[in-house]
Amino acid sequence: MNTRRMMTLLLCACLGLTVSGAAADTLPALKDVYAGRFDIGTAAPRSAFTDIQLMKLMKEQFSILTPENELKPDSVLDVAGSQKLIRETGDETSVAVRFDAANGLLRFASNNGLKVHGHTLLWHNQTPVTFFHEGYDSKKPMVTRDVMLGRMENYIKGVMEYMQENYPGVVVSWDVLNEAIDDGTGKLRNSNWLKVIGEDYPSYAFAFARKYAEEGTLLYYNDYNTAYAGKRKGIISLLKTLMPEGNIDGYGFQMHHKSGEPSMDMITKSVEEIAALSLKLRVSELDVGISAKSEISLQKQAEKYAAVMKLMLRFSDQTEAVQVWGIKDDMSWRNKEFPLLFDAARNPKPAFFAVADPEGFQ
Secondary structure: OOHHHHHHHHHHHHHOOOOOHHHHOOOOOHHHHOOOOOEEEEEEOHHHHHOHHHHHHHHHHOOEEEEOOOOOHHHHEOHHHHHHHHHHHOOOOOOOEOOOOOHHHHHHHHHHOOEEEEEEEEEOOOOOHHHHEHHHOOOOOEOOHHHHHHHHHHHHHHHHHHHHHHOOOOEEEEEEEEOOEOOOOOOEOOOHHHHHOOOOHHHHHHHHHHHHOOOOOEEEEEEEOOOOHHHHHHHHHHHHHHHHHOOOOEEEEEEEEEOOOOOHHHHHHHHHHHHOOOOEEEEEEEEEEOOOOOHHHHHHHHHHHHHHHHHHHHOOOOEEEEEEOOOEHHHOOOHHHOOOOEOOOOOEOHHHHHHHOOOOOO
16 A cells, blocks of 8 residues: 555544545455464454444454354353253253354354454353352352363363364364453452362363364463563463463463553563463454544554554564454444544554554554
């Protein structure tokens, strides 16, 4: 793209003007820019797969997708189906799963040659509390450690078998465990997983994921606030306990940042320290919030995106993907901070061009 055209698009984005179809067609495809280095992707909700323009944008720009909520346990675990299985078999470890919410994204990816990163198998949040109780009934006592390990295994097995049977080769990686480290203590979060199973539950999660995942699937631990030393110390401690077993492949950085915080020095140190473990890396959830949609703020946002991309390019031999958490600003969980590459009208923002050419962006 020539400089004049780029600056015209930047100005349109800053002023909130709609980019014409002809202009939009001149956009560089991010998936092509980073081809041969790492995948570039986005997170997408279920609703995106009924929107023709959003589907076109995803297909043109990205090589990998993550469902926002549709593969989290509260979408996948079929509580009523699990209760029915227990009544029929008497086996408290029975688990039923469903994928109604995720099938739109999975079909789209399969039909259009995109990869999928699965998010997430285990999490303390968005997990039905009934999962941890006898008969899947929160009024009853919590199950024993052995029963919960059985449920964990059967849940992971059910998810992995469904993917292999219905979408072979599409889901190339998984967040096996999400946000398990407590912010204040740097130790394992006092979740129901910890209460029922104990401190070795992460090891079991990765062992079961490795056992049932399609061959070649990469398995990640995913967390936020890695740029802060106290949290990072706890994350690294957990990674070091998991690595000897050989079931974890990499670490996912949730980079939900602001244009001014954390500093790039802090972010750089976090990436360097995790990379030193010789694990694979991914920026799993990237967005950069700003306080106002002004030209100055948009420029600072773009500079932060460019700096993050330059950092990950330094580690391109270890990095598997960089994924922005959302397609356009009004769809973001941080929509009041205008954090993404495209505005509400799907116009490319300065941040888009910063990602497209981080070395040359001014």
